[in-house]
Amino acid sequence: GEDVEQSLFLSVREGDSSVINCTYTDSSSTYLYWYKQEPGAGLQLLTYIFSNMDMKQDQRLTVLLNKKDKHLSLRIADTQTGDSAIYFCAEFRDNYGQNFVFGPGTRLSVLP
Amino acid sequence: DADVTQTPRNRITKTGKRIMLECSQTKGHDRMYWYRQDPGLGLRLIYYSFDVKDINKGEISDGYSVSRQAQAKFSLSLESAIPNQTALYFCATSRTTLNEQFFGPGTRLTVL
Numbered sequence: 001g002e003d004v005e006q007s008l009f010l011s012v013r014e015g016d017s018s019v020i021n022c023t024y025t026d027s028s029s030t031y032l033y034w035y036k037q038e039p040g041a042g043l044q045l046l047t048y049i050f051s052n053m054d055m056k057q058d059q060r061l062t063v064l065l066n067k068k069d070k071h072l073s074l075r076i077a078d079t080q081t082g083d084s085a086i087y088f089c090a091e092f093r094d095n096y097g098q099n100f101v102f103g104p105g106t107r108l109s110v111l112p
Numbered sequence: 113d114a115d116v117t118q119t120p121r122n123r124i125t126k127t128g129k130r131i132m133l134e135c136s137q138t139k140g141h142d143r144m145y146w147y148r149q150d151p152g153l154g155l156r157l158i159y160y161s162f163d164v165k166d167i168n169k170g171e172i173s174d175g176y177s178v179s180r181q182a183q184a185k186f187s188l189s190l191e192s193a194i195p196n197q198t199a200l201y202f203c204a205t206s207r208t209t210l211n212e213q214f215f216g217p218g219t220r221l222t223v224l
Binding site: 044102 | 116145147152153154155156157160170202204212215216217218
C-alpha cells in the first residue's frame with residue numbers, strides 16, 4: 001500500500017522549536033493525527049486536524065496542513081526534555097476499511 | 113487504572129509455538145484493533161473489529177488470528193510463531209473510527 005512518510009530522527013536544543021514533517025497519500029483523508037509515544041508506553045493522541053483546516057494551535061503545539069502537497073507538520077515551541085519521544089503521523093482512510101495508516105515515526109531527541 | 117490493558121507485557125517463545133496475546137478494555141468502546149510495531153515501519157494493522165460479531169483483516173493478517181470474546185476483550189493468536197513475528201504488539205480501542213484511538217501499553221514478543 002501507499003505509505004505515510006516521516007523522517008526517522010530529529011535532534012533539537014532545549015528551548016528551541018521542533019518541526020516534525022509528514023507526507024501522506026490519500027487526498028480524501030478526513031482527519032490527520034499526531035500521536036506521541038514515550039519510552040515503554042503506548043501511543044497517545046497529541047492533536048488532530050480536520051482536512052478542511054489549514055492550521056490548528058494548541059498551547060505549544062501548532063499543526064499545519066498543506067492539502068495541495070499532502071504535507072502535515074507539527075511544531076513544538078520551547079521544546080523541553082519531556083518532549084523527547086517518538087511522534088507518529090497518521091491519516092484516516094475511508095477506502096482502507098475506515099482505518100488509520102501510521103507513518104514510521106520520528107524520534108525527537110532534546111539536547112540540554 | 114489503565115483503560116486498555118494487555119497481557120503479557122513481555123513474552124519470549126520458540127519457533128512453532130502457539131501464542132495468545134490478550135487485550136481488555138474498560139472504556140466501553142465497540143471498536144478494537146491489533147497493531148504491530150517494528151523499528152522504522154511504524155504501526156501496521158493486523159486485525160480490527162467494529163463489534164463483537166465483526167472481524168476484519170488488516171494490512172498484515174497472515175500468520176495471525178483473532179477472537180472477540182466480548183465487547184471488552186480482543187485476543188490475538190499466533191498459531192505457529194516464527195522469528196519475523198518478533199515485534200511490539202499494541203491493542204487499541206475507539207468509540208468510532210474518527211475518534212481518538214486509545215492504546216494499551218504494548219506486548220513485547222520475541223520468537224527465537
